[in-house]
Amino acid sequence: MDHFLYRNGQLHAEDVNLATIADSVGTPFYCYSAATLTRHYTLFREALDPLPNLICYAVKSNSNLAVLKLLGDLGAGMDVVSIGEYLRARAAGVPGARIVFSGVGKTRDEMRAALEGGIRQFNVESDPEMEALSQVAESMGVRAPITLRVNPDVDARTHEKISTGRKEDKFGVPISRAREIYARAARLPGLKVIGVDMHIGSQLTDLAPFESAYLKMADLVRALRQDGHVIERLDLGGGLGIPYTRANDAPPLPVDYGAMVKRVLGDLDCEIEIEPGRLISGNAGVLVTEVIYRKQAEEREFLIVDAAMNDLVRPAMYGAHHDIEPLIEPPAGAPMAPVDIVGPICESGDTFAKQRALPFVAAGERIAFRSAGAYGAVMSSEYNSRPLVPEVLVSGDHFAVIRPRPSYEQMLGRDSIPDWL
Numbered sequence: 001m002d003h004f005l006y007r008n009g010q011l012h013a014e015d016v017n018l019a020t021i022a023d024s025v026g027t028p029f030y031c032y033s034a035a036t037l038t039r040h041y042t043l044f045r046e047a048l049d050p051l052p053n054l055i056c057y058a059v060k061s062n063s064n065l066a067v068l069k070l071l072g073d074l075g076a077g078m079d080v081v082s083i084g085e086y087l088r089a090r091a092a093g094v095p096g097a098r099i100v101f102s103g104v105g106k107t108r109d110e111m112r113a114a115l116e117g118g119i120r121q122f123n124v125e126s127d128p129e130m131e132a133l134s135q136v137a138e139s140m141g142v143r144a145p146i147t148l149r150v151n152p153d154v155d156a157r158t159h160e161k162i163s164t165g166r167k168e169d170k171f172g173v174p175i176s177r178a179r180e181i182y183a184r185a186a187r188l189p190g191l192k193v194i195g196v197d198m199h200i201g202s203q204l205t206d207l208a209p210f211e212s213a214y215l216k217m218a219d220l221v222r223a224l225r226q227d228g229h230v231i232e233r234l235d236l237g238g239g240l241g242i243p244y245t246r247a248n249d250a251p252p253l254p255v256d257y258g259a260m261v262k263r264v265l266g267d268l269d270c271e272i273e274i275e276p277g278r279l280i281s282g283n284a285g286v287l288v289t290e291v292i293y294r295k296q297a298e299e300r301e302f303l304i305v306d307a308a309m310n311d312l313v314r315p316a317m318y319g320a321h322h323d324i325e326p327l328i329e330p331p332a333g334a335p336m337a338p339v340d341i342v343g344p345i346c347e348s349g350d351t352f353a354k355q356r357a358l359p360f361v362a363a364g365e366r367i368a369f370r371s372a373g374a375y376g377a378v379m380s381s382e383y384n385s386r387p388l389v390p391e392v393l394v395s396g397d398h399f400a401v402i403r404p405r406p407s408y409e410q411m412l413g414r415d416s417i418p419d420w421l
């Protein structure tokens with residue numbers, strides 16, 4: 001459920017008419033709903049209660065400071081994959097004790113900065129990373145709290161580019177070698193083993209791969225405890241999928257996921273951490289764009305819009321589907337016709353949807369791409385020298401620009417021409 005609905009024939013974000021925001025900030029722009037973000041976070045909290053738990057929002061899915069502040073104030077922890085994300089979480093007021101640091105390529109500088117600033121745990125992904133972290137921590141006279149990310153070798157059966165838990169993927173250490181690597185970790189002077197971590201992929205629409213991974217994790221926890229390790233935390237990663245179409249797909253809800261977690265892992269006496277990104281932010285955002293032209297080609301009709309693949313890359317990168325809604329509600333029974341919705345960039349990949357059935361939308365009218373709150377603005381670029389689009393947060397009947405559109409002057413001002421040219 002989300003808070004982007006038609007009211008009086010106009011698409012609203014909560015109580016704010018999206019056309020009002022478009023008039024104020026121009027198009028394209030991202031708009032997020034505070035109520036939806038809050039609701040999704042709360043659903044996870046309720047789903048995991050009464051197990052001790054911390055929901056570590058995956059910052060990479062939408063890292064705007066206002067979004068982080070909203071979730072942090074609700075009590076969320078944060079899952080970061082770079083020191084830049086760490087600094088964002090801290091700037092949003094999240095204490096280090098609620099931040100976990102994931103990622104296969106943490107540098108020594110990043111490790112040092114996180115240890116200095118305070119960190120809940122490092123999710124370590126390889127032997128060499130383990131050695132490096134121990135050295136950094138030792139040089140600072142501290143012990144770094146760690147989990148090892150184990151790769152359970154299950155196929156998340158999701159998109160190739162976001163499947164991460166198979167043997168051939170670059171993430172984590174193989175579960176078959178986990179006991180041996182934990183034994184080495186326990187001997188390293190700069191580390192303190194506190195738990196186990198995994199993350200098998202993103203946009204999972206079925207609980208079965210999670211369950212088979214968690215069953216393997218439960219066995220591993222028992223074995224590690226027998227080996228003498230103290231395992232207090234289980235980080236289950238993120239990855240629960242969201243509905244990208246209103247019509248028919250219905251991925252499991254947080255409540256189903258929580259019930260499965262409790263059934264499979266509830267008796268291990270561990271604090272549960274999860275790292276949802278998409279399920280919290282995905283359906284909490286839309287990208288609003290204006291139709292520049294309708295173009296009739298020989299075989300098909302195009303809607304050329306003022307947003308492009310640099311603003312929302314998911315369709316080009318993953319073949320992702322985003323539902324599209326005109327800001328003005330089409331009359332009931334309005335005829336639908338197939339159109340291609342494309343951006344202005346000179347690449348055929350700059351296509352948001354092909355042969356999508358839409359009611360007639362004239363040039364100058366606006367449409368919204370739904371489910372654009374996760375992996376939208378964060379993956380955008382200024383390709384074709386198109387300034388980053390602004391981000392807006394709505395709460396109830398008010399809205400605020402939480403990242404303004406840079407001026408052309410600002411965009412150009414970031415480059416410099418050496419004085420020898």
Ligand SMILES: *Cc1c(COP(=O)(O)O)cnc(C)c1O
Nearest residue numbers: 058199202238239275276277278
């Ligand atoms: C990407 C990622 C997440 C978040 O995945 P979602 O599908 O957005 O929930 C969580 N943890 C790790 C380690 C990740 O790489």
